[in-house]
Amino acid sequence: MNNELLGALTILEREKNISRETLFEAIKQSLLQACKNHYGKTEVSNVVVNIDPETCGFEVYAEKTVVEKVEDELSEISLTNAKLKDSRYELGDIVRVEIKSKEFGRIATQNAKNVILQKIREEERKVLFNEYYEKEHDIVTGIVQRNNGRNISINLGKADALLNNEEMIKGESYRLNQRIKVYVLEVKDTPKGPKILVSRTHPELVKRLFEAQVSEVHDGTVEIRNIAREAGSRTKIAVWSNNPDVDPVGACVGVGGSRVNAVVEELNGEKIDIINWDENPALLIENALSPAEVIYVSADADDKTATVVVPDLQLSLAIGKDGQNVRLAAHLTGFKIDIKSETQARESGDLMDEDEYYDEDEYYEDGYYEDEYYEDGYYGDEEYSGESDDPDSSGGGEAYEDQADASDQEAYEGSELDEEEEENDDPENPEIQE
Secondary structure, eight states: OHHHHHHHHHHHHHHSOOOHHHHHHHHHHHHHHHHHHHHTOSOOTTEEEEEOTTTOOEEEEEEEEEESSOSOTTTEEEHHHHHHHOTTOOTTOEEEEEOOGGGSOHHHHHHHHHHHHHHHHHHHHHHHHHHHHTTTTSEEEEEEEEEETTEEEEEOSSSEEEEOGGGSOTTOOOOTTOEEEEEEEEEEEETTEEEEEEESSOHHHHHHHHHHHOHHHHTTSEEEEEEEEETTTEEEEEEEESSTTSOHHHHHHOGGGHHHHHHHHHTTSOEEEEEEOOSSHHHHHHHHTTTSOOSEEEEETTTTEEEEEEOGGGHHHHHOGGGHHHHHHHHHHOOEEEEEEHHHHHHHTSSOOGGGOOOSSEEOTTSOEESEEETTEEESSSBOOSSOSOTTOOSTHHHHHHHHHHHHHHHHHHHHHHHHHHHHTOTTOHHHHO
């Protein structure tokens, strides 16, 4: 009998993944329950069950107190009966009395069996829950089992998962016994077993698929910093390399596009754009709007807004069909993006020609270096206009001109004196030297 029990426990341990210690505990609880039923007790605290884990041999005994008159058969023993076991027992001593489990009635035995089965079911459910709970936020492969109204039941091997209609890719059809990869959203523990919710639309599904296909992503050399996805249509992912010698985009694309094509095939033709992540918001936004070309980007990191200028012929490409390209770029970067064509930007003043820009010290044809130039006068550090607002000043612009003329005259006379001095120093002109 012990050998049969040992063999049964070994099979349960292997097939149900239930530890032998748990099974021994279930047997112990079943024997205690049988004692309660046999003696009609609700509590059997004085009953002890010992099980040998090597041989599966077990013994059940009750610790009874020696008394003169027995009132409780399960917890007390008369002095006479105690001395039959050992003459040294006295009143108040504790005597171990073996309980024959074979003497239990049919009902007690059936209850003990139910206790063992219940414990095995609970432990099996717990093991199953832990197994799939470890796969939460990961991808698993399942087989389409049946349609439950608008939902689909997918067999994951030891348990069934539920793919809700909201988590299905729009336009994607599922055949009976079809093998598909799904993303585990949540695993709940219920009395009927684990309830597993899966998804085909979650952005993390794309990330996990790349981890499975790209070794550099799996080992952390290449990081997928962010993902923007419209399931069934298009996905944009931003990648970054922790190794300067590894091209993150090239690693994800693979030779001849083999790696990215494997992901696209699993997603039934969903388009995937792979771009370089950049800490500079302007460069990141420019990359995110690929394949459109970008002329100019102005990004406000505080307000999370950006203005982007693209060539006129690239405007529709930058926006995308129904605004999809710019919408995914905004989701990927976290910025609210306003796109304008080059012509629109010039008309609104967001984009200027190079000759319209000026430096702080800009030179004009008149020979003046000023901050700004206006038709009716020059503006330096102090503003000047043709007419003076000061009532004490006389002449205004004319005074400025007279002063300028006087300065020019002094400069001219000074230059004539310099020439005469140079002539006096000429050794070839003796008349001047005298």
